[in-house]
Amino acid sequence: xxxxxxxxxxxxxxxxxxxxxxxxxxxxxxxxxxxxxxxxxxxxxxxxxxxxxxxxxxxxxxxxxxxxxxxxxxxxxxxxxxxxxxxxxxxxxxxxxxxxxx
Numbered sequence: 001x002x003x004x005x006x007x008x009x010x011x012x013x014x015x016x017x018x019x020x021x022x023x024x025x026x027x028x029x030x031x032x033x034x035x036x037x038x039x040x041x042x043x044x045x046x047x048x049x050x051x052x053x054x055x056x057x058x059x060x061x062x063x064x065x066x067x068x069x070x071x072x073x074x075x076x077x078x079x080x081x082x083x084x085x086x087x088x089x090x091x092x093x094x095x096x097x098x099x100x101x102x
Contacts, residue, residue: 003073004097008090016042020069020099028053028095034083037072037095053095054083071098 006017006026014027023042028035035053040046047066051059059072076082077092084093 002099002101004099006095006097008095010087010089010091019097022069028089030086035089039068052083053089053093055093058098069099072096073098 008028010030012027012029014025017024017026024047025040025042025044027038027040029038030036033052037051037053037059038046039048039051047068048060048063051072053059053074055074055076057073059074060066060068060070073096074084075094075096076084076088077094089095
């Protein structure tokens with residue numbers, strides 16, 4: 001298994017990313033209740049929208065039927081299962097991709 005951190009800052013952001021040689025867009029937005037992620041195809045159409053960024057589980061596990069071929073995990077520097085605060089993303093909360101070794 002290969003684990004790769006996506007470098008983030010605690011700002012709303014939209015960026016292109018290639019995972020397993022497939023191009024995606026990711027949108028990360030702060031809403032009043034926390035951080036949320038939208039996974040989009042390369043044209044910007046939503047594949048999955050509104051994934052809450054929380055620790056303790058693969059964020060894509062409930063979407064296994066879509067067969068994304070990778071996992072997304074939010075890892076916290078502090079112990080326990082918590083959601084990151086508004087200013088934690090990229091500092092004490094890290095979004096990581098897991099893929100199978102090539």
